[in-house]
Amino acid sequence: MAIVSGSCRLGLWHVHVWWSGNVVHRVRFATTGISGTVPGPVLRYCAGMPADLSVLGSIALDGDSLSAEIYRAVRDVSYGSTATYGAIAARTGTAPRVVGRAMAHNPTPLVIPCHRIVGARGIGGFTPSVEIKEALLSMERKGTRKVPR
DNA sequence: AACGTACACTTAT
């Protein structure tokens, strides 16, 4: 299946997605958009709906490398909740720092919700801007609020 | 191939 690309708006940023069927090859944040569309779940998610992005696959999930295992563990963190680098590390039998590195190199953010992985103390980092991470987390908190205020 | 350094961390002084 051919790889197609597209982008959609997410707050002040544009998210570019390269994908093929329901497998996402690359996701990236940029300040400008490109032509083309993105997978439905991504579109809904960016619109602020609690879309389930785990229906999408990611090339980063394949294989039995350590990073693939870490990505699989991260993918299990559900919408609106968070986990610490240390927790993911414990679950995959490695060190927190390694999880941080894997997150930094995550080829498909959102699909693999690396923004839900925070530090034991602080929020942790995010490429290209930690502001995106904060925005995503606050958006998810609102999205899962059971009783509207 | 060894070595040093840089990290999206954590835990212990």
Add this chain to the structure above:
DNA sequence: ATAAGTGTACGTT
């Protein structure tokens, strides 16, 4: 507040 421990990747010898 600072330091030491940790695993992997990457640039330099």
